[in-house]
Amino acid sequence: MKRVFEQIYALTAFSLRFFREVFLPPYEFGEFAAHLENFGSRSFPLVSVIGLLMGLILALQTKPTLARFGAESFLPAMVAISVVRELGPVITALVVAGRVSSGIGAEIGSMKVTEQIDALEVSSIDPYRFLVVPRVMAGTLALPLLTAYADLLGILGAFAVMFVSGGMGWQLFMSSTIASLSVADIVPGIAKTFFFGYIISMVGSYFGFKATGGTEGVGKAATTAVVFASFLILITDFVLVKVGILLFE
């Protein structure tokens, strides 16, 4: 049990250091841009597929239930709200965590076990600033964009179901979708993904830095990072939803 608390303490200290370092020069613009691109290109295909499937499945699943109550016309609203508030952010974050947290864990982990991080140290290049800060910045900014994109695809997926099965027109679908969404759905939905993006990159970096003992250590860093990031995303989501309810409702 003591070990668990030590681990949590270490991870917290490691994560908070970001807020001190991010404002200090030298700024790694080049690294930041490279990691932003990397984060996006790694996740984009996956997020596209998952976003679309999310809308398709949700619509297929709820349509019969709604039909039983004669409430089929509520489907666009229901899908839009669940996707934008909850499913889009969380599913995107979990999927991206599987891809990116493990990627970062493996990348930094292999730098650690092959002494590349020591080499940076010896050249007085702060490894945290050079490796962690740009990755976390990229993650924090990229995930909200990816989530917005996944949300859109999810809504499109729902439209596809409605169109094929019931012949609902584009205009009707979109107008009821837009009418159902309020700022109070969109803002919290997107806002929490900044936290998720931060977690995804930070947890990957942390376990990468902790890697020891050759290739085996690198693999372990990658898998532990995914498990831990997913867990933290869900906990954070729970907390943020609670806070949101207290604040806004």
Place this chain on the structure above:
Amino acid sequence: MIEIRNLYKTFGSLKVLDGLTLTVKKGETFSVLGKSGTGKSVTLKCIVGLLAADAGDIFVDSVRVDLRDRKSLFSIRQMIGFLFQSGALYDSMSIRDNLIFNLTRHHKVRHNEADEKAVHYLTLVGLGRSVDKMPSELSGGMRKRAALARALVIEPRILLYDEPTTGLDPITSAEISDLIREMHSKFGITGIVVTHDILCAGIVSDRAGVLKDGVLKYTGTLNELAETRDEDVKGFFRNPL
């Protein structure tokens, strides 16, 4: 000048350094011989502050190595070129960029000049035609030489080498040893060379010592070492031919 006084280092219950003391004078090159696992790499890492010793002091040009004092650590690292035993090349960059990176970042050299230097030093170690290769495309010996070039390119006052010739053929080994000797006398470099290669030690070093049981036993010129009766020391001088 590098001064190590009574250095102790343990890992858990494993005692690695047990009161190691060594002074390497300005412009002198000292070779550390010793069996595998005796703490040679650990000693070098203590000097640059990658590992904290349990007790003892290290001075590099009269600046004390203290891991809590980032400023003095920075000024020490500014003077030192370090060759890792594993090479530790940044595998996301070409070897040319590996060299340029250190120069432009740490030593504030302009990019053009850094590029010229990078190519120059890579040519010196025989990699003139592979400058744009990625580390993963190189053989083990080429990687070692690229890492050596990365240590040399900053033209430091002090160089620490962890097995510069391991994994190289005898001809290249001798060339690399000559290159090290030449650089050291040309720039008055102070150096510590960890090596198992007695020919290399013979070429590059003014003095040498054998690390055993956590201390430097038998220090002296190589000729003096060759005369000692200790079995562990004699083992290094056994001619393989």
